[in-house]
Amino acid sequence: MSLAAFAVAGGEARAAPAHTSPLPKDPLNSPMWTYHAQRLLSGAPVVFDPAVRLILPGVAENQHQFPVTVDARTLPGVTRILIYADLNPLTLAADFRPTRAAPFLSLRIKLDQRTPVRAAVLAADGKWHVNGAWVDAAGGGCSAPPLSRVKGDWAQHLGEVRGQAWREGGGPLRLRFTVRHPMDTGLVEGIPAYNVETITLRGADGAELARMEVQGSVSEDPAFTMLVNPVKDGPVSVSIRDTSGREFGGKIAPQNRPTP
Amino acid sequence: MRLGRRALLAGLAAAPFAARAEVFAGRYTLVPEAVAPGVWLVRGADEAISFANGGAIANAVILAASDPRGAILVDCGPSLAYGRALGALAEKLTGGPVQRVFITHLHPDHAMGAAAFPAERIAALPGTIKDLERDSRGFSDAMYRILADWMRGTEIVLPGQTMAPGAQVVAGRRLTAYALSGHSAGDLALLDEATGTLITGDLVFHNRAPATPHADLALWRPSLDALAAIPHARLIPGHGPLDTTGAAIPQMRDWLGWLESTLRQAVRDGLDMGEAGDLPIPARFDGVAMARYEFQRSVSHLYPHLEAEILPAVQGD
Numbered sequence: 001m002s003l004a005a006f007a008v009a010g011g012e013a014r015a016a017p018a019h020t021s022p023l024p025k026d027p028l029n030s031p032m033w034t035y036h037a038q039r040l041l042s043g044a045p046v047v048f049d050p051a052v053r054l055i056l057p058g059v060a061e062n063q064h065q066f067p068v069t070v071d072a073r074t075l076p077g078v079t080r081i082l083i084y085a086d087l088n089p090l091t092l093a094a095d096f097r098p099t100r101a102a103p104f105l106s107l108r109i110k111l112d113q114r115t116p117v118r119a120a121v122l123a124a125d126g127k128w129h130v131n132g133a134w135v136d137a138a139g140g141g142c143s144a145p146p147l148s149r150v151k152g153d154w155a156q157h158l159g160e161v162r163g164q165a166w167r168e169g170g171g172p173l174r175l176r177f178t179v180r181h182p183m184d185t186g187l188v189e190g191i192p193a194y195n196v197e198t199i200t201l202r203g204a205d206g207a208e209l210a211r212m213e214v215q216g217s218v219s220e221d222p223a224f225t226m227l228v229n230p231v232k233d234g235p236v237s238v239s240i241r242d243t244s245g246r247e248f249g250g251k252i253a254p255q256n257r258p259t260p
Numbered sequence: 261m262r263l264g265r266r267a268l269l270a271g272l273a274a275a276p277f278a279a280r281a282e283v284f285a286g287r288y289t290l291v292p293e294a295v296a297p298g299v300w301l302v303r304g305a306d307e308a309i310s311f312a313n314g315g316a317i318a319n320a321v322i323l324a325a326s327d328p329r330g331a332i333l334v335d336c337g338p339s340l341a342y343g344r345a346l347g348a349l350a351e352k353l354t355g356g357p358v359q360r361v362f363i364t365h366l367h368p369d370h371a372m373g374a375a376a377f378p379a380e381r382i383a384a385l386p387g388t389i390k391d392l393e394r395d396s397r398g399f400s401d402a403m404y405r406i407l408a409d410w411m412r413g414t415e416i417v418l419p420g421q422t423m424a425p426g427a428q429v430v431a432g433r434r435l436t437a438y439a440l441s442g443h444s445a446g447d448l449a450l451l452d453e454a455t456g457t458l459i460t461g462d463l464v465f466h467n468r469a470p471a472t473p474h475a476d477l478a479l480w481r482p483s484l485d486a487l488a489a490i491p492h493a494r495l496i497p498g499h500g501p502l503d504t505t506g507a508a509i510p511q512m513r514d515w516l517g518w519l520e521s522t523l524r525q526a527v528r529d530g531l532d533m534g535e536a537g538d539l540p541i542p543a544r545f546d547g548v549a550m551a552r553y554e555f556q557r558s559v560s561h562l563y564p565h566l567e568a569e570i571l572p573a574v575q576g577d
Binding site: 055069161164166174223248251257 | 308473529530531532533534535537538552553556557559560561564567568571572573574575576
């Protein structure tokens with residue numbers, strides 16, 4: 001489902017130098033739009049663009065696990081995708097660089113209150129293409145302890161990775177993986193920040209497929225879906241590094257999708 | 261379906277421009293439906309909890325009691341004001357005060373109206389009381405946030421009586437209590453012996469999609485079997501209309517089976533939660549209210565567990 005209804009044709013940010021081009025008026029009327037846009041989207045003009053499809057559920061049932069899917073496959077030459085929530089204390093959730101991957105990403109984020117959730121996509125035209133929507137959520141997504149901290153078993157499962165990759169016709173590989181991690185935000189009393197920091201995907205030939213930096217505003221036990229385009233068929237290697245320098249990961253061999 | 265989703269999101273998007281100034285609640289207008297001698301159903305709206313409906317979405321049941329004269333309530337709504345309105349209605353219908361309130365399970369649309377009654381007249385299963393001790397505070401915060409003035413004065417009142425399953429006489433009325441689970445850790449069902457009315461709480465939703473925030477599907481199914489095995493003339497579900505044709509329990513089985521197999525297949529097919537929540541809902545559930553809404557909520561409740569179960573472990577380098 002697209003959010004076309006809310007995306008307003010962005011300000012025409014002609015060839016003016018990026019830092020002087022005015023930001024378009026925010027169709028979501030967020031109090032933090034200008035502040036975050038100046039910080040996160042500096043160096044390139046900004047347009048609001050329904051071509052950035054943002055798939056969000058109609059209800060934020062669990063503010064600890066709010067699924068966000070960004071699909072910008074109609075935009076050519078995408079080099080970065082940012083996912084952020086204006087009113088989260090850890091605003092930026094993910095900075096995704098699809099080196100040899102489709103501009104498509106699913107993940108889950110925490111919501112600390114009612115907030116705009118946005119995707120900003122840097123495309124071949126050198127512009128940030130932005131789309132977003134207000135999401136209503138009860139408080140506490142970032143400032144409540146993760147379940148595994150409450151249960152106390154996080155260390156026993158830390159870094160366990162599950163995943164699968166499916167060949168989809170002649171198109172990209174659909175890759176899904178999860179990693180057990182508390183993703184501590186540092187905003188819960190007595191629990192310092194501790195989160196997965198970087199994720200790198202490589203093809204069987206060692207070439208980078210995608211890279212991502214994430215913050216503690218990504219949900220506990222993160223789960224990701226990506227579409228990667230390896231040159232060489234074979235297992236995709238997933239390398240995950242957290243803020244303590246621990247490294248997790250492994251290889252995921254692609255399989256043909258079972259015929260239904 | 262796409263239009264529906266868009267409309268939902270349009271609501272979200274429009275919200276920031278709507279004034280969030282103080283808005284005063286309306287009044288609950290409770291309409292009793294006489295379903296059997298001495299048995300009245302007070303229907304909830306087949307909707308999500310919202311300010312517009314005051315959170316009055318769950319069914320409540322009034323039973324006439326003879327000794328002492330008065331009423332037995334099964335569930336009591338979301339708030340002090342609802343509980344008081346229900347108590348007043350019950351008193352008018354039965355000619356006496358509320359003698360006993362049964363809380364079928366922990367959820368606030370059924371339980372928070374307990375604020376209108378003395379704790380010693382409120383009874384629930386041990387599992388429900390444990391759930392309420394754990395979650396009441398959080399539920400209260402969430403309900404005040406959504407319902408604002410409708411919740412005025414609503415304080416948490418925990419049941420003062422722990423009830424046991426089995427046949428019992430309550431204020432002169434013969435009831436059989438069943439301690440089940442699956443919708444939550446403690447789900448009470450009651451059979452009114454005089455009329456053969458089976459009151460299921462949220463183990464059964466009828467023509468209204470079931471909510472699964474505390475569900476254990478593996479326990480829910482045998483509970484439905486247990487309910488189906490109890491001879492009864494009619495069934496009052498936790499949400500949705502009275503069932504006199506025996507359609508409600510099979511419909512619940514059908515939905516839960518479809519829900520679980522659909523989500524398992526979605527994980528096997530490599531879908532993310534957002535994509536899974538957009539999967540088609542079979543036409544046979546067209547008459548089921550809140551189907552897309554509850555399906556997406558269920559994706560949120562169940563999907564991470566299914567991923568942890570179904571996605572294969574990846575061996576390190």
